[in-house]
Amino acid sequence: MPLANIEKTFMDNLLKSSVKESEFLTQLLPLSSLTKEKQLSIYKSNVNGAYQKVLGQVYPACLNILGEDYFNQLCRAYRFKYPSTDSDLNNYGEYFTVFVKEQSDLHDELNDFEYLAELALLEWHWHASFYADNDSSFAFEKLAKVEPSEQNILIFILSNSFSLHSSIYPVLDIWKANKSSVEGNQEFSMPEAETYFCISRVEFTPKITLLNNYQYELLKSISNGLSLTQLTERDFIAAGDFQNELTRFIQNGWVTGFSLLELRD
Amino acid sequence: MDVFNQKRLNDKPISGTGIGLRSPHVNEILTDLPEIPWFELLADNHLVEGGLIPLQLEKICQHYPVTFHSVGLSLGSVDPLDMNYLAKLKKIMKQYDIAWLSEHCCFTSVAGFHSHDLLPLPYSEESLSHMVNRISQVQDFLGEQILIENVSSYMKFAETTLDEADFISELAEQADCLLLIDVNNIYVNHINQGIDIDNYLTSLPAERIKEVHLAGFDDRGDFILDAHNNPVAEPVWKIYESLIQQIPHVPTLIEWDNDIPSLQRILDEAQKAEVIADKYRSGNFNYAVS
Numbered sequence: 109m110p111l112a113n114i115e116k117t118f119m120d121n122l123l124k125s126s127v128k129e130s131e132f133l134t135q136l137l138p139l140s141s142l143t144k145e146k147q148l149s150i151y152k153s154n155v156n157g158a159y160q161k162v163l164g165q166v167y168p169a170c171l172n173i174l175g176e177d178y179f180n181q182l183c184r185a186y187r188f189k190y191p192s193t194d195s196d197l198n199n200y201g202e203y204f205t206v207f208v209k210e211q212s213d214l215h216d217e218l219n220d221f222e223y224l225a226e227l228a229l230l231e232w233h234w235h236a237s238f239y240a241d242n243d244s245s246f247a248f249e250k251l252a253k254v255e256p257s258e259q260n261i262l263i264f265i266l267s268n269s270f271s272l273h274s275s276i277y278p279v280l281d282i283w284k285a286n287k288s289s290v291e292g293n294q295e296f297s298m299p300e301a302e303t304y305f306c307i308s309r310v311e312f313t314p315k316i317t318l319l320n321n322y323q324y325e326l327l328k329s330i331s332n333g334l335s336l337t338q339l340t341e342r343d344f345i346a347a348g349d350f351q352n353e354l355t356r357f358i359q360n361g362w363v364t365g366f367s368l369l370e371l372r373d
Numbered sequence: 374m375d376v377f378n379q380k381r382l383n384d385k386p387i388s389g390t391g392i393g394l395r396s397p398h399v400n401e402i403l404t405d406l407p408e409i410p411w412f413e414l415l416a417d418n419h420l421v422e423g424g425l426i427p428l429q430l431e432k433i434c435q436h437y438p439v440t441f442h443s444v445g446l447s448l449g450s451v452d453p454l455d456m457n458y459l460a461k462l463k464k465i466m467k468q469y470d471i472a473w474l475s476e477h478c479c480f481t482s483v484a485g486f487h488s489h490d491l492l493p494l495p496y497s498e499e500s501l502s503h504m505v506n507r508i509s510q511v512q513d514f515l516g517e518q519i520l521i522e523n524v525s526s527y528m529k530f531a532e533t534t535l536d537e538a539d540f541i542s543e544l545a546e547q548a549d550c551l552l553l554i555d556v557n558n559i560y561v562n563h564i565n566q567g568i569d570i571d572n573y574l575t576s577l578p579a580e581r582i583k584e585v586h587l588a589g590f591d592d593r594g595d596f597i598l599d600a601h602n603n604p605v606a607e608p609v610w611k612i613y614e615s616l617i618q619q620i621p622h623v624p625t626l627i628e629w630d631n632d633i634p635s636l637q638r639i640l641d642e643a644q645k646a647e648v649i650a651d652k653y654r655s656g657n658f659n660y661a662v663s
Contacts, residue, residue, distance in 0.1 A: 122490075
């Protein structure tokens, strides 16, 4: 069998669930202490173990809540549904949040964990924030030179480490109680209103900041790419202090720059 | 190419027994700056350009000679080389004056999918030709020789026609690359595959060996796993001595990646390697952790 076929069938056996081992096993010879099936199973186990380890590191609260056995079952299924397509292992868990949502819709035993997909999203962005590219400093001098007529083409840029979250569940409390190990009382009361928060990196450490409704809507509008003019025309904008909030976003390192949609002469 | 490589080796002396830098020890090392001759860093962990990781790399490189060990080049893969990955490696190696790059004689990805495990190749003429071509591409792009490491393998391919040592030796000769010999991997393959250790060691081109790895394995009953989670085993020390007496000035590295112990415990292993190598050369290195 040509090398290309050997590699392809080997990888298929590691990353696909419905592959019959027989085709690849014909390419192997038994060893004195390892049958052909055992040889392949060692690699399956190694790959699975590596993936479980990474997902457990990225999603520690999900692991603690679901327990090792169930979490590892999810990891195995995730490996087949979303095999890694990136040489950077740090990116492997990127679709786990989507996968958890899919599984929650499919499996009754996850009914008690309605918050799980949002918790996973929090954990993913916490992880991604740590590894995000550095941001450039906000160019205040350039902003001062923007003409009033250009405000309709000015859009603000959010930090590479920034993510915006909202939840009707007490995901922050659940995360804090489970991110290292299962700690304290595991009964959480539902918040009276939807909770808004963001994750961003301060120097080298990810940080969570609670937001009010006005801040959340403004940041959401910025992340949706609305221009400065469009921002000031939003219905909610008069309910708060737009300029002060924008200044705070820049000071916090959430808004790190701006761009003009069209080039000036 | 030899001249270029020699210049780098002289500029950044990698000698004695170094250790693989692992995250639980980074703060201790950067705070205490213990006397350690050199570090090997897993290159794949240092390709990010933001946050704490690049800063740690910069600080380590300010105080210690550093080499890169990568797992993501997938040299044996029939996929095209990942030039973005390679370009990142080249940029960071140049930026921090990394002494050299080592990779594995294996593949880790194919058809766009990544196993993140070191998957063995059949030792055939086709694999040899393919690997030679790929290593040459990498060396041409980097402008320097790379080191190729023998891997542990739990598989015997029907397509294999060459002994592992012959494959590695021929690979080094045809690709004009250097070698990183992992002694634990030789022992693992001896136990699991029955390879002849004496024949292996005598087959290797000593002049191309630029680094030696030592690590611990995990006994799984019907096989042993190259798990890097234990001290170096006694039989591995014996193979190491047989190898290092032929090449006593070639630097050695202690790898410990799982169930990572204290820094001092790993340095104890390094000291043990130094004592063995020192029997065959003059002058050794004292490991001191404050």
